[in-house]
Amino acid sequence: MTDPSTSITPLPKGHKPWEGSSAVVEQGRHWSSTLVWLSSAIFGSVLIWGFSAKVDQTISVRGKLEPAGSVREVDSPASGVVSKVLVRDGETVTAGQPLLEVEAEGIRSQRQSTLTTIALLEAQNRSLQRLLDSNGSSESLGTTLEAPTNLAPALQEKVTTALQQTQQIKARLKQIDVRLKSRRETLALSQRIADDLKPLFENGGYSRIQYLQQLNVIQEQTSEISSLNEERESVIGSVAGLINQNNRDLANLKATLNQVNETLSYRTVKAPISGTIFNVQVSPSGFVATDQVVMDIVPSERLQAQVAISNSDVGFIKPGLPATVAVDSFPAGEFGYIQGTLTSLGSDALPPDSTNGMSRFPATISLKEQTVESGGRKLNLQSGMAVTANIKLRSRPVITLVSDMFTKQLDGVKQFR
Template structure:
């Protein structure tokens, strides 16, 4: 029993290597009194394990148990690490970003401080880079020149107003020529304008004279000696026209009487000529009948004696003589017919001439009668015709006065425009006097200072005296290249790194995308590629290091990492690379 306890109860097999792992045969390190064990068979090393080195029993047990456990542990360790790495790669997130560069700029625009009015800079109270508060005095102007300009503008404006008042009075009232000359001298009007004023006064005076001439009453008509002389001359001209019209009527009546006498003579001659024509016609007809009767007798005698001559009863000579008588009678008839026709035509032509003469006398009579009627009308309407002429001249003078008034109105309009310009200049001069101190419109930092004592700004050229960067929140303005803009969206997070401060030491600033340009900016001399302007709002306006805040400044160059995908895993990188490799192989094929 003691051997069993010594070997079985506390031996190697019961100490955890072969039994229960607790140093006992039953797992408790002690032998149970209820269990009997068979004696252990004796093992011969030379028969069963002659290929193993000779070890003692405890050493032999240790070697046989340690070798397979260690190998399996290494294998399982590698497998576990690999599985854990795959699981980590499948679930571990990795960020994908789009890089962009740009600058920090104020959220509000840079304020260009311009001179509100003309003036000479007297004193500059700020310097480049200096911080200023809103309402702080920046520049003081010299007002002496503005005061002199203001006085000059007022004087010119007053002269223009007086000139316009004179033109209005000239067009609306009856001014005396002496008053016009006095105004021309006092106002120092140009030669052309003075000529217009004198012409209008002359035309107006002439129209007054014409109205008096036709019997109209003219208010405030004070005619001078020359105008009275012209009025008397016009009246004498009227009397002369009436006398001339009367003389013309008398002459026309005399001509009409002569024409009527000639017409009566011509008509009586026409009657006589027609009677002569009728006599010629009757005489010619009678002579023709007589000649034809004689010819008929002669022809009858010839026809009666011709048979006798053939029979030889009469001589041939008598036949020929009778034939000659017939021929002579025929010739006489022809001659008488011709002479009668000539005489008839001549008398007929004389009648036609007489008729034409009568027609001419009749036309002359009608013309003279019409002329007499017109002369009588002129004589009767001499006064009316004279009034018409006068009124026509009045209308012509009014037309010329309207042309003068049109030119004067144009001058008035031009003067009013000039007055408006001078009013504006007077207002600016008053502003210069009121705003002799130029103040900061916003708080910020001064830069690009152009003003200096003696500097003369020109507001019309929009020249800034200085610029102020507002103390507003800064915002990052970056340019995203064309191939990356498709992934960028509003409200995406971004990391902003300031180029002036190393990232490893100062870190970065968080932000988010607030706006993306709707169109790409074309390449230029600085940027050789298309780009989209993008604005990123910053979470902080400073960099913090060692409990010290470093404020940001406008114009600092930056680089931004815009996070376009935050749910991507490490495993997706390998799958994406694998996909690209496969696609490249397809392209090669």
């Protein structure tokens, strides 16, 4: 049986309940309870997500692209006027390739004079050696060499003297050979006469005195031939001395030639490494001093990002951290990011300078790619391009971000006076 005091009489159609009625109160309690449970569920879910979800903590640093090897400065080993510049900015060169030439006409003339003198003395030595090998035959000397007129004065005198000595030797030997031939023919004739007179002398048909006089003539002619042979041997002996003197002169000339070649090598500036030319600072007809920097060469090596990390961000930095690099010249929205890895970190902070007003730690990021791509077109990176690198430090629970905010606020309250 229903208690009349607790029964609720339905309201007539079209009538609203009174706000303080039990129906309205019961309905409000229902919605409040639902809202409390819903809020608790949401808060609990957020709290669980805050502890379980991870967020990457990254720092953004600035820097620029640089080759893995340091940029090499090319300087001039000698002073002088630039005659030729053989390269231009942006050109790729190989190690040992000539880059520019410094005026060296005087040195080239000296080199040519030295080479000519060496060639003449060596040719003279060959002729003199043939003379020795042929036992002094003047015909073995061949044609007489002529001294050129475009040699340096000292070399001109040396060559002229040597050639004159050779000519004198040839003339003396030829003269001696002619005299020897004549004396031998005369001796042969005198010997025949003596041979013809001998039977007459023995048979008494020819006087003894006349026969002895003929023998005396033969003896004198034989003695003269011996003297000519001795003179000839003396001339041949002087040939050996001249060869030795020429050899000494050749040794000195070759030493001079080496020095001249070395000086000429200084006059041609060559690339110390392979790479790309930039910052050419000279032009033809310009003057360069010794050790003056004339251009730079970027090594033909992979580019890497050199970045600076502030003191406040360096705490969790260590080699091996992943990074994404955006090149200022190629917007990341179009060309994307280049993946990289932090490979090195400076052991000490660099002091502030005119470019950076605060101390920073230098770091290097290696790049997995050396090009960027957009629309199927690849573009090469270049040394010196500015970059922004995002270095991933660690993964943190989301809740720690909130706790950091409260910690900072609490620290601010503690320091408030």
